[in-house]
Amino acid sequence: MTSTTTKPGAAIAPGTSDAALIEIAHLDKSYGAFKALEDMQFELRAGEVHVLFGENGAGKSTLIQIICGVQPFDSGSYRLFGETLSSLTPALAHAKGVSVVFQEFSLIPDMTVEENLFLGHEITSGGRLAKSAMHKKVQAVLDRLGFHLDSSARVSTLRRAHQQMVEIAKALLWDCQVLILDEPTASLTDHEAAQLFDIIEQLRSEGLGIVYVSHRMPEISRLADRVTVLRDGKFIATVNKADTSEKELVQLMTGRTFDEFFPHIQRNPGDTVLAFRDVTLQSGLAENISFSVRRGEVLGFAGLAGCGKSEVLRAAFGLEAVETGAITTGGTKLDNNSPRKALNNRICYLPSDRATEGLAMHQSLIANSTIAALDDPVFSLGNMLLNRRAETSFTEKMIDKLKIRTPGLHAKADQLSGGNKQKLMIARGLSREFDVFLFDEPTVGVDIQAKLEIYDVIKTLTEEGKAVVIASSELAEVMHMSHRVIVMREGEIVGELDGDAVTENALLSHFFDHGDQDTDQPQGHPTS
């Protein structure tokens, strides 16, 4: 069913013998002085899932935009189905059989599934819409994909996962040989993601070539046939998944070995400074939580998105109401906890959502770095008059110490990049004395350099005798940064690992249920 053309040109990636759907060689793309892609190579064969792997800003998006004709390229060669292309438009790419599902959906919420699928490509007969023909075609595609969707439902009434199914159906409605998926699981629950993987595997067996953009390791292990690693706009390597390991991939992606990447943090456990006893939250998002953290150690919370790990941290900071149980710090019981109370009990929380909870985006670096410490006599006289000199010198010190890259002291938080925003939040954590640091997704949306710098701060804090709690969806992060890891699933603690017992396999086996306790987790395979 695929139009297999043999390629006469030179082989690019190692060991190609099958027909290549896409061949890209020596491709360059610049935006002004910024080189988005340099000497890029990529090859996609029929019947494979080819993962594009790299950090944010590595050039993955630029590459797929070139493949589907949204962006032109400067130089190099791009062969699609054996044909050398010099210019390509999205419409032409679509007509040739290249379909893309971007992270941002292209659906119109107030239209039905069916209307959306045919948007711009309506089937007509004699100038009128051929509704029954369209309906038949939609049903055929939905059946083929095994989607149970009502094609007359409005898109706005569908859940996000179902909207994504519509996007995929839209991509496959027309003869399609190349399907590009850009971070497709970013907003899906675990169960929905498992469903998506089944569909992708089915499409692969039908002979489609699939370009899959992701930096999530479990997905790559499950789906990939080959992986092309990009770093800073440069082609690093194309490897067969069978011949590689997570370690190698991360090493290729970051240019560092695993051991160098995560710092070694000394463990000197001291007093217990934060303890939960049988805590159940009013929201029900976490139940019967008991644990304690001591000075000089890093406690990690691992688990899939929505498992309740973030809520546990928020409860410690008074952002989630406690129904039963007790949270204590030192000897004090935190009843009617609030951020103010938690801060006064020397607990610092760094939210995962910097934009809504973390930083006042239109205020200066100074205002943001000291806002949590204004009642400290260092920064204000009697909690009334600001000591602006102290604020300024503190902020300058933090910019220096945390290497915050900023246009200036009076720049707005908004003007900083993701990593520098995160560092600005950490500066706030250093603005007064804390015993406990709660990091909720400490490196989400942060570039690799900033990530390393943040890890360094965590190391320093811990070794200075602070208690650090990290909740992270990034397995490697929580695994390598923590001395002890608590795994959560569906609002409950399902395991605790200590020291050398913290291994990837041990963690993953706790992530997913094997059917002995709960019921509705039929597709949770931890690794391939």
Place this chain on the structure above:
Amino acid sequence: MSDQTQVSGHSLRAIGPHLLLPLAIVAVVAFFALLQPAMLSGDNIANIMKQSSLFFFVACAQLVVIITRGFDLSVGANVSLVSVASSMVMTAMIPVFGTGLGIVLGVGIGLLIGVGIGAMNGLLVAYGRINPFIVTLATMSIFTGVATTISGGFPIFNLPEAFSFAFNQMIILMLPIPLIIAGVVAYGLHFSLTKTVHGRVLYVLGDSNEVALVAGRRVKEHLFLAYVTSGVLASVAGLLMTAQTGSGEPNLGTSLVLNSIAAAVIGGASLRGGSGGILAPIYGALLIVCLSIGMNLQQINGSLQPVVIGAILIFGAALDALRTRER
């Protein structure tokens, strides 16, 4: 490339209040001076100064709550009620306690009313979590009604000369007293916004309530205090305007609501909260008063003036939207 947009957005914002507005004010004055040389007469300049000073307080009242991403639609009702209530107290008390104490009591009542209206707004907005637009729309209606009811809808005459002299006509070192008071208030407000913890928290909570909360600030108390400040500033305006007219007027504040928002916004305060300093009400008040006095001199129909104010408000809000998009 993103750097460039940030830089241009930054410089546009920097230029916005610092240069654009003084130029606009000069342009307005120059324009009317060409049509009517009387615009630049000493008397008229003094008049502009005095009127701007009076209007400045309401613009300040508006600024304080706009910083918190709020509104105060009750400033006009506040001015009206303060005007009639303080006049009634003065006229009633002077025969009993004498002029001096009578005036003090009248002024005291006026300020207390400001605190009261501000506290009511603040309670409902900060602790009742009701939308400030609705709250102050309601209190506007309530206190306008109270002002009309207690005065029977008629002005209150026979205010003591000393009151008008002390709060309007007195000149110290060639400066009219309203301008001196405005200067003191401007300094106080500027100090409070830029050099106190309260001011800092107002900007942060205006930017994002959650951020202020997560940073451990007492968000409700600060918000409450902002509305009280707004109420007091409006009542000061009410007292000074009463001293200017020489009588208690139940509809003294009617036109002030829109004008005050227009002044704060055109002066550079953002309706999205978290920005705007003392220059906003200063420039805003000067611009609007110059326009209004110029139009009076030119004998432009009085009912056309609201049209101009409305256009200014839209222009100011559009500038704000533009600035926001650029950042």
